[in-house]
Amino acid sequence: MVRSVSGIHLLRALVLLGLLLAFLDPRLSLPGRVVYLLDFSPSARESVFALAENLPRGASYVAFAERAAPIASPTARRLDLGEGTDLRAAFQEALKLRPSRVVLVSDGLLDPVPPPFPLDALYVPPRPYVDLRLVPPLYPLLGETVAVGVVLEAPRPTEALLRVEGPAGPLEKRLLVEGRRVLTYTFPLVESAEVRAVAEGPWGRSEAGVRLNPADRARALVLGDPALARYLEAQGFAVEESLQLPPSLEQLDLVAVGVGVLDLPQGAPEALRDYLRQGGGLLFTATPKGLFFGGWDRALPEDLPLKPLGRKGAALVLVLDVSGSMEGEKLAMAVTGALELVRSAAPEDYLGVVLFSSAPRILFPPRPMTEQGKREAESLLLSLRAGGGTVLGGAFQEALRLLQEVPVERKAILVLSDGIIFDPPEPILTLAETSGVEVSTLALGADADASFLEELARRGGGRFYQAATAGELPRLFLREGQEIFQGEGLEGRFPAEALPHPLTQGFAFPSLRVLLPARAEPWAEVLLQSEERVVLALGERGEGRVAALATDLSRSWRDWEEAAPFLGGLARYLAGTRQALALHAYPQGEEVRVVVLGRLEAPLALAGGKEIPLLPTGPLSHEVFLREEGVLLDGKRRLPLALPLPGEWSPRDGEAVLRALAEGSGGRLLSLGELPERASAPLSLRPYLLALALLLFLLERLLEARAHGATTPRPLGG
Template sequence: MLWALRGAVLLFLLLAFLDPRWPAPARVVYLLDFSPSAREGVFAVAGSLPRDGIYVAFAERAVRLPAPTARRLDLGEGTDLRAAFREAEALGAQRVVLVSDGLLEPVPPPFPLDAVHVPPSPQVAVRLVPPPYPLYGETVGVGVVLEAPVPAEARLRVEGPGGILERSLRVEGRRSLVYAFSLTGEARVRARVEGEWGVREAEVRLAPADRGRALVLGDPALARYLEAQGFQVEEGPFRLPLEADLVAVGLGVADLPEGAVEALRAYLHRGGGLLFTATPKGLFFGGWDRFLAEDLPLKPLNRRGAALVLVLDVSGSMAEERRLEMAVQGALSLVRSASEDDYLGVVLFSSEARWLFPPRPMTPQGRREAESLLLSLRPGGGTILGPAYREAVLALQDLPVERKEILVLSDGIIYDPPEPILELARTSGMRTSTLALGAGADQAFLETLARAGGGTYYFAPVPQDLPRLFLQEGERLFAGEEVEGAFPLEARPHPLTEGFLPPPARVLLPARAEPWAEVLLWSGERAVLAVGERGEGRVAALATDLSRSWGEWEAAAGFLGGLARYLMGSRRALALYAYPEAGGVQVAVLGDLEAPVALAGGRETPLVPVAPGRFEARLPGEGVLLDRGRRVPLALPPAGEWAPVDGRAVLRALAEGSGGRLLTPEELGGPVAAPLGLRPYLLALALALFLLERLLEARASRPRGAV
């Protein structure tokens, strides 16, 4: 008997390893594809579906149906299988039956799925593929792409600047042709394809690439000049991603959202064009010489340093709502906005005063030490300001700079007598600004202190406002200075300056050029306009205010237009487009390339120069562009709703991958089961027999008569 039990245990373990399934009734949800390509086929089989099933119709969105024969034509033109799966999960589906033509993006189902393939409707879709960078006056081609899931006859009509193109054709799979015309301005191309199924239309608008896209931030005069030169100008706001060919900046760092500096640096190094102008908020006034120090071609000349002592409240209440954390972030922005000629110190006050670090030059070493000390701060204690304020005044008195200021930040009531502090502010000669944090701050006293010290009063309702206000104060104090007068300009020989003679500048920010930059305009020893390359992009800085200096110069628009085209030239070097054509892919690349090669289908195809700065090639499929170490994808537009794919194979893969199968329409009316896994039961039975066998063996091994 023991041998029989052991054999049974081994048998059940073997069966558990094979994981057999037992058919069991299941909660089944039927997903009916009501997208335009599938709905007619689904309607045709709806009558054979069980009346008591749970039904969901889907296209771009999914809704539950009261019966399989109900029809919904308002679910959109696309096919979103994820939306259908989410609805099925919400209905508690144990198994799903998908009825579709398979012209959809395959998504792995989260449940067992059976599928039924219905033939797609015989329709032809049309799409227009424009070249993203057509040149003014060039003969351009708009790709007309026709797609049909099953062979179909169609009549095509294309209208645009090149006249009317009409064709009768048979579309099998994907077919394309090119509608060509000379681009001399904004153009509209419309395509219409019709047949027994109805009508499909598409439209595309083009503008010459010479009308570069310029994002202008804070310089209305420059925006008008660029518009006069045919640029597509957008005057803010700053938003990501930066998709313009040129970004012109006449605002300061504090005027732009958090992360703008990093975004502009990345945009430049990826091939974008940047232009900084000296508006009242731009260039050195905006802190760009400090926050974008390695990428700005101009720096202040003979700049006089400034000194600032931050008198910072570190009392216990600063631990609430991340107040001290945000104050530290603001102080770090002061550190970054100061140059090596500037002094910065921080004195702390709570129940007593103590220096975090006395005023020191913000050299690279000084910056690192200041940042480390600021990040070590911890709150605690009361709110006594007087001793700390006196320490700040004494520390500033002997510093070798002309501009000396104090910034006081507090979030609570100041407990020491106010009059001695106010008297010191009035008589010290130091400009004092104050910043009240939150509704609990001593706002009346801090505003009075700022007035007594001849400074600015700031109010931050929430701690998140602190970094911006700190940065605003730092920009004002540490910014460069402009000079007014009549400054004759001298142009250096360069293609950008040829034929231009700028008038004297009325306002100037004294500047010097970085060693890597090329100066185009001088005024004595001062650099006025400099350009350079950083990463794959180009950057320029203009040290004069256009509205005040060049408002009456008739040639200003032409000069600035040429400068803008030069700056965006490196970005245009990567301009390309691709469209399907006669079983392959036609590609065109525009720009300053050396020897571009396309890699597609495992082989390299040289691109042939067909015009100055234009290269073309015909490839067997999608690939990548190779030039001077760059790799740029050459990809076709994504397939549409009517893309010619094997829908039956798509559905079979979905079903078999989830443990289901591809059904025929005749099998739809039968019962659908959710196989019940028997492995846990077999393992439990094997364990029970094993324990029984061990018990019997133990009894058999006892000596006779033993208790």
């Protein structure tokens, strides 16, 4: 009985001792395996080969580049493992050998991958070399001046002689490549083209080539400027010439306007304004019917980068019929037309309104059409009411009297009526003929006294207009305002001076033969000027770009050989926000930041089998970070992304890469004298101690059960 109890206590003590030892996890040292991973990629293999004789013979070896394979000894050489570096493949091959210790021998020019085991590393320097790549433009257009990126990379400073050949002729440079250097080779893409580059130096020779095929042609609508149309066609634009706006401008990259606002259908200014604000490109040229003479400075005052300079003011008095027959739509449309006159006037112009019905009434005398003057005129016009008869004489005399006090040379009267004039006609006709003031008339509807109004315009030296319906009035008012409030053009020889801008760089501009004196708006950028007069200015409105050229191309630049390239570059710049996408790639560490400029719907980058959305970063701007080349998806478009991704020879601090890789895994960066040949494989005794403790526990429980049975008393018999 005593022996059983003492045995139980002993077993219980042994169980506790086994558990304590298992918690402390003692280990038994056994012989292990050292695996060396040898970098046989192009940048490191020569240094590794030179080191081979100094590597331990008793270890196991795996050679790797794009692929990995075991080798019998460190002096074995494999050149069939590819031209890149895949560290993951090396790790997988090493795991098959069940290593106790792993040493990576490399130049560190690789994508670091977290190792699945503690890793030591030995740094070897990369060999001198210059890698050469050509990066083509993303979406080259026919006629566009394109830039091919020439990317040179060297892990160590190396001298190189670079020669690039292509449509722009040979480019030759001797340079020191230290890290990454990028040059551009530019030329106009008028057909499919090939660019080849060669770099030579102490390492030997590197070559690269790329072929460019035009992806598309920019689409331009040219309204009334045949000279511009020919220049754009010579630059590869798909040009449509017309005097009408299509129902939709959405498919156009550029609209060039060389006609007047009244030469286009009603609503054209609003359509062009919307097109510009939504990202379209607009170019206004000074043909005899375009720009200022065409009234665009008045029709689009907020969107034209040029305004007339030094224009002489004119004065116009509108003599408006407000008799009872004008009530309703007629008066409403007459007021709308008068408002067009107000808007079309410049600050140096004077406008007044005299009303006539049964008696004359001055709505407002001729006043300068400043912003304040326009607001007051609009308010008074919107307050008009109709009623009474149709007596013109008194109102006509008031208009002449008011004009006598206006300090401008050109003075005019515009008479509008829809009925029979009650006055004797001859006194009014005689007054118009002798006043020295230009008199125009407008007959509204079938009941108007057209014969009298036509004779009044003839005697007054003006123009006669006939409007069948009230809806025609606004455009007729605008036409008359354009006749009265017009500017002047100059002819002669005007020297053209280019201001610093990428679009003017490299061009020698000839003198101009025709010039509309102009100034630039504060929001516009001046590209060309002639003394104090601006010739060409451009700017951004909404999401689009607009430019205005104050000279007639058919006369000024007819004999200038570089006119087509300059105008083509200007047109492509204006169209840039709608047509081709512009790609900018910025290497950032192991990734490339891709910035895409252009009109995109729901852009995605397809790379590495994944769809990565592009994030909007501003108007017409999207960004994405990529680690490999892929495809840009946008609607039906699939555009290849050729990116300057880090390659085999991308400059890195290889020693720092290896140190971070080793220390992050629990290893360290070794020197040549610290390379191990053998390793110990510590065997953990914890599972064995736990098993022994369990066995002793079960034995203790068995002894305790037996001891309990022996001490139980027997029941008494009968």
